[in-house]
Structure formats: C-alpha cells, structure tokens
Amino acid sequence: MTDVDDGVVPLGPIDLRQVLVEIDEEVARRRASGALPPGLEQELDATFARFAPAATVGGDAASVLAAAERSAFVDVDVPTASTLPGGPVLKKALRKGMAWYLRYLAQQTSAFNAAAVRALRSIDDRVAALEQTSPAASPHLRDALEALEPASSADDLVSVALVACRGATGRVLVADAGDGAEVRALSGAGLDAYGLDPRRTAANRALADGLDVRVGEAATHLAGVAPAVLGGVVLRGVVDRLPVAGALALAEAAARALAPGSALVVRSTSPTAWARRLDPVAADLSPGRPLSPETWVHALGGLGLTVEGVHDGPPAEELRDIAEELPGAGAVNANNALLRRALFGPVSYTVVARRTA
Amino acid sequence: MRAVHQFLPDLSPGDAVSGHTLAIQVELRAMGLESEVYSHTTHPSLAERARPYQRYRGSADGDVRLLYHLAIGSVVADFLLERPEGLLVDYHNLTPGAFFADWDPPVVYGQSWGREQLRALAARTELGLADSGFNRSELVEAGYRRTTVVPILFDPSLFEREVDESALGRLVSAKAAGGADWLFVGRVVPNKAQHDVVKAFAAYRRVFDPQARLHLVGGTSVPSYAEALGRFVDALGLTGAVELAGAVPPGVLAAQYRAADVFVCLSDHEGFCLPLLEAMHHEVPIVALGATAVTETLGHGGVALDRKDPLTVAAAVDRVIGDERLRAGLVAAGRDRLADLSLERSRAALRAAIASLEAA
Numbered sequence: 209m210t211d212v213d214d215g216v217v218p219l220g221p222i223d224l225r226q227v228l229v230e231i232d233e234e235v236a237r238r239r240a241s242g243a244l245p246p247g248l249e250q251e252l253d254a255t256f257a258r259f260a261p262a263a264t265v266g267g268d269a270a271s272v273l274a275a276a277e278r279s280a281f282v283d284v285d286v287p288t289a290s291t292l293p294g295g296p297v298l299k300k301a302l303r304k305g306m307a308w309y310l311r312y313l314a315q316q317t318s319a320f321n322a323a324a325v326r327a328l329r330s331i332d333d334r335v336a337a338l339e340q341t342s343p344a345a346s347p348h349l350r351d352a353l354e355a356l357e358p359a360s361s362a363d364d365l366v367s368v369a370l371v372a373c374r375g376a377t378g379r380v381l382v383a384d385a386g387d388g389a390e391v392r393a394l395s396g397a398g399l400d401a402y403g404l405d406p407r408r409t410a411a412n413r414a415l416a417d418g419l420d421v422r423v424g425e426a427a428t429h430l431a432g433v434a435p436a437v438l439g440g441v442v443l444r445g446v447v448d449r450l451p452v453a454g455a456l457a458l459a460e461a462a463a464r465a466l467a468p469g470s471a472l473v474v475r476s477t478s479p480t481a482w483a484r485r486l487d488p489v490a491a492d493l494s495p496g497r498p499l500s501p502e503t504w505v506h507a508l509g510g511l512g513l514t515v516e517g518v519h520d521g522p523p524a525e526e527l528r529d530i531a532e533e534l535p536g537a538g539a540v541n542a543n544n545a546l547l548r549r550a551l552f553g554p555v556s557y558t559v560v561a562r563r564t565a
Numbered sequence: 566m567r568a569v570h571q572f573l574p575d576l577s578p579g580d581a582v583s584g585h586t587l588a589i590q591v592e593l594r595a596m597g598l599e600s601e602v603y604s605h606t607t608h609p610s611l612a613e614r615a616r617p618y619q620r621y622r623g624s625a626d627g628d629v630r631l632l633y634h635l636a637i638g639s640v641v642a643d644f645l646l647e648r649p650e651g652l653l654v655d656y657h658n659l660t661p662g663a664f665f666a667d668w669d670p671p672v673v674y675g676q677s678w679g680r681e682q683l684r685a686l687a688a689r690t691e692l693g694l695a696d697s698g699f700n701r702s703e704l705v706e707a708g709y710r711r712t713t714v715v716p717i718l719f720d721p722s723l724f725e726r727e728v729d730e731s732a733l734g735r736l737v738s739a740k741a742a743g744g745a746d747w748l749f750v751g752r753v754v755p756n757k758a759q760h761d762v763v764k765a766f767a768a769y770r771r772v773f774d775p776q777a778r779l780h781l782v783g784g785t786s787v788p789s790y791a792e793a794l795g796r797f798v799d800a801l802g803l804t805g806a807v808e809l810a811g812a813v814p815p816g817v818l819a820a821q822y823r824a825a826d827v828f829v830c831l832s833d834h835e836g837f838c839l840p841l842l843e844a845m846h847h848e849v850p851i852v853a854l855g856a857t858a859v860t861e862t863l864g865h866g867g868v869a870l871d872r873k874d875p876l877t878v879a880a881a882v883d884r885v886i887g888d889e890r891l892r893a894g895l896v897a898a899g900r901d902r903l904a905d906l907s908l909e910r911s912r913a914a915l916r917a918a919i920a921s922l923e924a925a
Contacts, residue, residue, distance in 0.1 A: 222894035224865060227884065231868075234880045243772050244876050252764040252875060255800050259793035260760075261667035378872070434856075437872045 232377050236400035239420055246420045269332055276328065280321035284310040362444075365475050365558055366393040368519050369442050372471035372560045373399055376439025381465075383426035383458075384445030388414030391421055399439070404429055427454065430461035438465045444475035448482065451496040456507055463511040466563040472513060474504055474559045478521075481555045504559045513561035521556030523548050566923055567628040568599035569653070574639035576615045577608040579784070579812055581717060581839045582634050582657050585696075587614060588718035589632070589655075592912055596919065605641050618644055627651075630922065632694075633686070635659075636836075638678025646685060651922075654686050655694040655715070656704050658836020658858070664756040669787045683707045694918060696837040699858035713918050716911045717839055721846040721903070728823065729816030736780075736824035744776025745886050748825035748849065750818065750840040751832065753785035753809075758854075758873075759794055761831040765878035767801050772876070773883040777806065782821055784812030822847035827882050830859060831873045838862050842906060845899030850892050852881045862906070866899035 238244055261275060284307065288299035369390060373380050376399055382390045385403025387410055394401035403421035405411040414421035426446050441462040447455045462472050477498045483491055491497070499507075501518045508515055527548050529541040571590060576583045586602055593600035603618040618641050623629075631650045633642060636657040645652060659680055662673035684707050687693075693709035695701035696717050704712045740746065747766055751757045759781050766779045785791035791809075798807045813821070828844035830853040841862050844851050851867030853859050860869055868881050885892055904910075 222891060222898075224868065227868065227891060228870070231870075231877065231881050231884055234884070235877050238772060238876060238880065244768060245771075248768060248771060249764075249875055252767055252801075256760050256764070256793070256797050258800065259796045261789070379874075434872060 229377060232400065236395075236398065239400060240395055242418050246415050246418060247422075249420075250422045273325065273329055273332060276321075276325045280318060280325050282314040282318045282321070284314045362389065362475070362521075362556075364519065364521050365442075365444065365473075365556075366390055368558045368560060369394060369440070369473050370397050372473050372516075372562075373440035373442075376400075376467075376470055378437050378439030378467050378470065380440035380442070381426070381429070381438055381462075382442045382444070384443075385414060385419075385421045386410050386445070388417060388419040388421045390442060390444070391419050392417075394442075395419070427458050427461060430458070430465050433461075433465040435464050436467045438462075438470060439467060440471050440473070441466060442473040442475065447474060448477045448498045449494075449496055452499065455496065455499065459504075459507060460511055463508075463513055463563060468563055471516075471560055471562045472508065474508070474561075475521075475556060476501070476504065476559075477556050478553055480553055484552070501557045501559060508559065508561040512563070514564055515559065515561045517560050519558045519560070520554040521558065523552075523554055527552075566598065566630060566919070567626070568624070569593050569630045569632055569919065570599075570601050570603060570621065571632045571634065572603045572618055572621075572641050572645060573634040574604065574637060574641055575606045575608075576602065576604040576611050578610055579815075581837070582636055583611070585655075585657075585717050586634055588720065589915060592718070592915055593919070596916065598919075603641075605639055623648060624650065630691070635679060635683060635686070637675045638680075638682055642679075642682040642686060646682075646689060652686065652690045653692050653694060653922075654683075654690045654704075654709070655696075656683065656700050656836075657696055658700050658703070659683065660754075660756045660834050660836075664754070664834060665787065668755050668790045672787065680707075692918060692922060697858040697861050699861055700836050711921075713914070713921070715914045715918055716906045717837055717842075718908060718911050718915070719839060719842050719906065720908050721842075723815065724819045724822070724843070724846065727816040728819040729814065730820075732813075732817045733820035733823055736820060739778060740824065742776060744778055745774055745826040745882075746824055747777065747779040747882065748782065748821055748828050748844075749780075749830060750782045750821070750828075750843065751830070751838075752783045753781065753791040753794060754787045755790050756834040757783075757832045760797055761873055761875075761878075762829055763794070763798060763801070763803070763807060765829065765831065765873065765875045765882070766807070767803060768875035769879035769882055770803075770806065772879055779803075779807045780810055780821055780825070781808065782810045782813055782818060818843075819847075822849055825849045826886055827852060828867075829878065829882060830854065831878065832856065832859060835859050835862075841867070842903060845896075845903045848896045848899065850885045850895040851899070852878065852885055864898070864902040864905065866902035867895055 286303055288296045288303060366389065370393065373394065380394055380399050380401040382394070382401060382403040385391050385405045388403055391401045391403040391414065403414065403419065404424045404426055405421060406423065406425050408423050411421045411423045426443065443458065443462060446458065450458065459472070459474065466472060479498050479500055482498045505515050505518065527544045529544055530537050571586050573582060573586055576586065590600045590602055602615040603621050604615045605618055607615045629650050630653055631645055631648060632653040632655060633645050634655045634657060635642065636659065659676050662676040665672040665676070687708035690709060691711065693704040693712040694715045695704055695712060698714055701712050701714050736746070749759065749762050753759055762779065762781065766777065770777050795809055798804060798809065810821070822843060828840070828849045828851045830838065830841065830851065832838065832854065833856055835858050838859050841851060841853070841859070845866050851863065853863055853867055853869055854873045855869030855871060863869055868885060870877060870881055885895065
C-alpha cells in the first residue's frame with residue numbers, strides 16, 4: 209500500500225483486517241442499540257421473495273407448483289415491439305406466417321405440461337394426506353415435545369456458551385432461540401448474536417423485545433450460510449426433535465459454517481430425562497429422540513471438530529431434598545444425591561466443540 | 566508462427582470478452598502476426614471487426630494458431646474441435662448453472678454445454694490462457710496441461726476520451742441534495758446479486774444516510790431477474806433513490822464512475838470482474854464480497870467482506886465514505902493494484918504466452 213501524493217490526508221499503512229474487525233464491532237453496536245429494526249433484514253428477504261421464483265428463495269411445494277402451473281401454457285404470440293424502423297411490421301408478418309406451425313407444437317407441449325403439473329398436484333395432495341396421519345405431524349406430539357424444551361432461563365447453557373464464544377468476530381447463531389434468552393445474554397456480552405425459531409409466536413415475542421430472532425429452521429438457514437463465516441453456533445431444542453440423520457446433518461452444516469477457531473455448542477436433553485418426562489405415546493411416536501453425550505462427542509469428532517468438554521445441566525428433581533434443619537437431613541440428602549445420579553442423571557447436557565484453524 | 570486468429574461466440578460492444586478480443590487483435594498485429602476475429606453472432610456496430618466463423622477457410626501450413634474465447638457453450642467450439650490447426654483457449658469462466666436454474670433454465674444448458682466443451686478442448690489445446698488465477702485453477706481441473714494467466718487487457722485511457730457531460734451534470738446536481746452515491750456496474754444477472762446490493766442499500770438509508778442514491782448500471786441477459794429487481798425496488802419504496810440505468814454508452818459510464826462515492830460489488834460468482842479495475846481507475850473506493858475471483862482482482866484495493874448481510878455491507882460503506890484516511894488509503898492501494906494489472910503488464914503476459922508457443 210502506498211501513500212497518496214496529494215498531501216491532503218496523512219496516510220500510514222492501513223490494516224484492512226483491523227478495519228474489518230472494527231466494522232464487525234460497529235455492526236454489533238448498531239444491532240444492540242436497535243438502530244436497525246431487528247425485523248428489517250427479514251422484511252427485505254421476504255419482499256424480494258415475493259418477486260423471485262419460488263425455488264430460488266426456498267419456497268414451499270405449493271408455491272413451486274403454482275409457479276409450474278403459471279408456466280405450463282406455451283404462448284406462441286410473441287411480442288412484436290421493436291426499436292428498429294419497420295421491425296414491428298416484419299415481426300407481425302413472421303408471427304402470422306409461422307403461427308400454423310408453432311401452434312401445432314405448442315398445443316402438444318402445453319397439454320403435456322398441464323398433465324405433468326396435474327400429476328404433481330395429485331402427488332402433493334397425497335403426500336399432504338399422509339403427513340396428516342404421520343406421528344411427526346401430530347399436534348399432540350408437537351405440544352409434548354415443545355414442553356420438553358429447556359427453560360428459557362437456561363443459565364448453565366448461557367454460561368457455557370459465553371465462555372465458548374468469547375472473542376468471536378463473526379455472528380453467533382442460536383438455533384431454537386425461543387424467547388431469546390441466550391441471544392440476549394450473548395449480545396449483552398458484546399457478541400453479534402442472532403436467533404432462529406420455527407415457532408412464530410416465540411420468535412415474534414423475541415423480536416418485539418428488540419432481539420434479532422427470526423422465524424426459521426436452523427437446517428434451512430445454515431444451508432444458505434457461506435462456509436467459515438460464523439463466530440459460533442448454539443444448537444438447542446432442535447437436536448431433541450430431529451431424527452438422528454437430521455441431527456447429524458445439522459451438526460455438519462453448522463461445522464461448515466463455522467469460522468476457524470469458532471465453537472459449536474450442542475445443548476441436548478438427556479435421553480433418560482426425555483423418555484421419563486415425555487408422554488409415553490408421544491415418546492413412542494416421536495420422529496427423533498435425544499442422543500447420548502458420547503454419541504455427540506463421537507459425531508462432532510468425526511466432523512473434524514475438537515471436542516473441548518461435556519457439561520452437565522441441572523439435576524433432575526424427582527427426589528427432593530428435605531429441609532436442612534430436620535434431623536438427619538445431611539445423610540438423607542446425600543443419599544438423595546447419589547440416588548438422583550444413579551437413577552436419573554442430569555436433565556440436560558451441553559457439548560462444546562471447536563473448529564480448528 | 567504466421568498468424569493467430571481469434572474465435573468467440575458473440576462480439577458485442579460493452580462486453581468484457583469482446584473488448585479483450587479486440588485488444589488482443591491489436592497486440593497480435595503489433596507483434597507482426599496476422600490476426601482476424603471470427604464470431605457466431607456480431608453486433609451490427611462491430612460488423613467490420615469480425616467475420617462469421619463459417620467463413621474461416623483454414624491453413625494447412627502448421628504456422629497458424631486459433632485462439633478461442635470460452636465463456637459459454639457454443640457451436641464455435643465444436644467447429645474448432647474439428648480444425649487441424651493448433652488451438653489456444655482463453656477461459657473467461659463459466660458461471661455455475663445453479664445461479665440461473667430458477668430464473669432462466671436455458672442458460673443452464675448453455676453453461677453445462679460450455680463445461681463439456683471446456684473439457685473436450687483440453688486434449689487439443691496447446692496452451693490455456695486465463696484472466697485470473699481463479700480461472701486458471703479451473704483450467705487445470707479440466708485437464709489442461711499448459712496454462713498461464715493473462716489478465717484482461719484493460720485500457721483505462723478509453724474513459725478519458727469521452728465523458729457524457731449531460732449525464733455527469735445530472736448526477737452532480739442530484740448530489741446537491743446531499744447523500745452518498747453507490748454504484749455497481751455489471752450485467753443484471755442472478756450471480757451478480759444486484760438484489761443483495763439493494764438490500765444493503767435499503768439498510769444503509771435506514772441506518773446511516775436517508776438521502777443516499779444507488780446506481781445499477783448494466784444490461785441484462787436474464788429478463789426475469791431484471792424484472793424482479795425492478796419490482797423489488799418499487800416495493801421497497803426506493804424508486805426515486807435507485808437508478809436501474811441499463812446498458813449505457815461509454816460516456817455515461819464514465820460519468821457514473823466520476824459521480825460515485827463508493828463501488829459496491831456483492832457478486833456471488835465472478836471470473837475476473839473488470840468493473841473493479843474501472844472503479845480503481847476512477848478512484849472510487851470499493852466494498853465487495855470477497856468471493857471467487859473478486860478477492861484476487863481486488864487485491865488490497867478495497868474492503869473485501871466475508872459476508873454480505875445488509876447491515877454489515879451498510880456499515881462497511883459508511884466506514885469507507887466517512888473515514889477520509891481509509892478512503893484515501895484504498896484509492897492509493899487501488900492505484901497500486903491497477904499498476905499490477907496495467908495494460909503494459911497484461912500485454913507483456915500475452916506476448917510471453919505467444920512467445921512460449923514459438924519456443925515449445
């Protein structure tokens with residue numbers, strides 16, 4: 209880098225990396241101050257999505273089918289406007305002269321397109337009917353699973369995430385952010401945190417509180433994130449309700465999105481607590497169930513991440529301690545603790561893994 | 566070697582590959598070689614500069630090479646595959662079809678056809694030329710044995726010959742109302758992601774500068790994307806603040822650069838990105854997404870971001886515009902980078918490449 213020669217501005221070497229760090233800090237400051245309405249970026253995405261092809265913006269099947277239906281008819285009446293003198297007349301003559309031939313072909317193509325779209329529509333209807341009868345779509349199961357999610361004030365998760373993400377320069381994603389407790393805590397610590405939650409009510413509540421929490425599934429979001437840009441990822445809730453393959457695919461997508469040196473924090477309900485607390489019918493019909501911490505350690509190591517530790521969450525409360533002042537309370541409570549550990553274990557656990565440079 | 570004739574699918578004004586082809590022709594002739602341009606389609610304004618490729622009659626004396634410019638699938642490549650003369654391929658990159666799949670499916674075919682031809686030409690090609698190291702790596706991947714980098718022959722003096730004073734006056738008078746002028750130059754196509762520039766611009770107006778203006782210059786080859794972009798701008802209520810200028814004559818382009826405060830490039834895929842050099846030449850500081858060949862072409866001549874969420878881009882632009890020392894430093898670094906990619910150096914790289922054929 210050289211100095212400018214006009215002498216107006218004194219120049220020294222400019223450290224562009226430092227400039228980028230300062231820009232990141234400015235962004236975090238602006239987000240925290242509410243200068244950018246938390247919903248604005250979502251609004252921009254949604255507005256563009258209205259005009260883009262459904263598939264480009266991750267549209268649902270119904271939107272894609274509607275787009276296919278709109279495109280099924282082949283129009284042979286081509287526009288005849290032209291900026292060249294005589295162009296419109298020539299084009300109209302060509303259109304008229306070729307119409308008998310093109311219409312013959314276009315009618316067959318349009319008929320095929322219409323039949324193909326009708327077949328797709330029929331398949332879509334049948335899939336929708338199947339989904340209605342699927343256990344995974346049962347409102348009863350969804351309610352039961354939602355009730356299992358860690359409490360919003362999961363202090364132990366917040367403290368683990370804060371340590372794991374300390375000094376992160378990129379944005380930190382919290383999946384299944386709920387009411388935004390973790391996002392708030394991470395932002396309060398100076399990190400540029402944002403959240404996702406598939407439950408519109410929860411996400412909107414967080415948004416109303418001035419937090420950058422948007423409606424969405426972590427897997428869909430991470431698929432669109434550039435590699436190696438995030439300063440941290442916290443997966444909570446979502447890993448309890450996905451099938452094994454989905455949970456591992458989500459971890460892989462998160463690992464890909466992490467910048468070197470950044471942490472992936474996986475918060476899971478413990479399998480024993482999950483089975484014990486869930487309605488038996490919901491548990492049996494659930495599409496997925498939490499994994500053991502050993503499985504996460506194995507899986508994250510397989511993704512090339514360095515596992516730094518497994519942190520137990522709060523203990524189960526099935527055996528309550530007796531009041532300290534009662535006679536023999538010390539011995540009884542100590543035995544309670546042993547029984548809790550042997551029979552129930554902690555309600556949840558958190559695995560921290562880091563992407564090495 | 567007696568002659569190097571060039572072939573390309575289309576010769577049109579304002580197109581980087583076309584300009585590069587004509588500049589190479591000048592250079593080859595200056596080296597004392599015969600050189601003609603053959604194309605499949607030619608814009609009427611350049612009819613005198615090129616001949617239909619079917620009229621090429623060939624030479625059997627082994628002293629002639631054919632240089633093909635590859636950026637999309639074309640019947641011209643199939644024609645050259647059947648020719649006995651020695652082949653050179655100048656690879657300008659093929660944009661992955663996925664960018665077009667939902668906007669303009671036929672383009673996907675053109676791109677995948679081009680990739681097949683890139684591989685098919687490898688075995689027949691004596692030397693593969695690439696605009697950038699990024700493109701060169703794709704040549705190697707496609708099986709090209711000998712490759713070299715010859716950057717686009719960019720002649721900045723062309724901008725000095727004509728500036729549309731009327732356009733410049735209009736842009737300068739708009740500045741009087743206050744607000745910064747953002748500029749991006751490039752075809753309006755999905756991989757150049759003009760919609761992301763609009764998103765960042767909307768955030769910038771909301772947070773930093775409500776008077777700012779955005780100028781998007783460039784024609785389109787994907788009308789559905791251009792139409793969506795226009796409707797997006799309207800829906801955001803930015804119609805008066807965003808100018809969709811379309812393709813403009815060189816004089817108007819020069820005026821746009823002269824009036825710009827910042828050049829913002831958020832392309833997801835570029836094989837070289839010539840407008841970055843144009844911005845450097847006009848001393849317009851650059852904020853860009855550091856993706857594909859952009860990082861290489863930019864060098865230290867701009868702020869290369871690793872993500873393009875609207876607030877990050879907006880904050881970067883605000884920093885570049887508001888920090889006089891940074892702005893001046895970027896302009897100076899841009900001059901250095903421009904010197905690295907100067908016409909003289911690129912000509913020398915071309916001469917060396919041609920000379921290596923003689924030596925081989």
